[in-house]
Amino acid sequence: MRVLAIMCHPDDMELCCSGTLIKYKKLGHEVIVCHAANGNMGHVLIMPDELKEIRRNEVQKAAALAGFEVISADIGDLTINSANEEQLKKIIRVIRYARPDVIITHYPEDYCSDHNELSKLVFKASFDASCPHFMPELGKATDVTPIYYADTDMGMKFVPTEYVDITEEMNLKEEMLACHKSQVVWLKDHDGIDAIEMQRILAAERGGQCGVKYAEAFLPLIASQRMRTYRVLP
DSSP states (O other), rough: OOOEESSTTHHHHHHHHHHHHHHHHHTTEEEEEEEOOOOSSOOOSSSHHHHHHHHHHHHHHHHHHHEEEEEEEEEOOTTOOOOOOOHHHHHHHHHHOOSSSSEEEEEOOSHHHHHHHHHHHHHHHHHHHTTSSSGGGGGGOOOOEEEEEEGGGGTTOOSSEEEEOOOHHHHHHHHHTTHHHHHHHHHHHOOOOOOOHHHHHHHHHHHHHHHHHSEEEEEEOOTTOOOOOOOOOO
């Protein structure tokens, strides 16, 4: 299969679904990760232009550990808008490029508007991408793709129906997250927040719910044309 994760900020993939993506890769599937936002507002002291480049390098380093292909829609932080036609075009282009068998993205009721708006944008773009005469300059039309929503920040308002055992993938997941030093170090030194420990707690909680040590949790988009007769998650 071809797996496309369209996440918002440069460390969201590691936090939300990297264990599952690592598992896909181990099973021989192709994994493409798109970061919709460039992360330019994710620091107090580092200015946006400099931070954008720092975070781009962090993304490349983290993805290399797992062998993922990474691309960016290069949308500024805090500006993701599901009604913006230019942003819609960027996501359609990504989907038609990746030609995915499954898309993983944010749940539409997460903790910040960027995540919520991206979720809506992916829903629309993934259907629009299937229409051959809609913006053909953005690439060849795809099938209507199944969508799985990844867990929210600390699991708030998220009641999963699907779980993936990531016990064997947990160490690499944490190594990848640690590559995002501009976020992990700053949060720990200045706010007392250990991002790696927080995601481990959530993974342990989800694991307890399904009888394994660590797990990532998901909700499928239940809609006509999005369903499959086989298990899509690994």
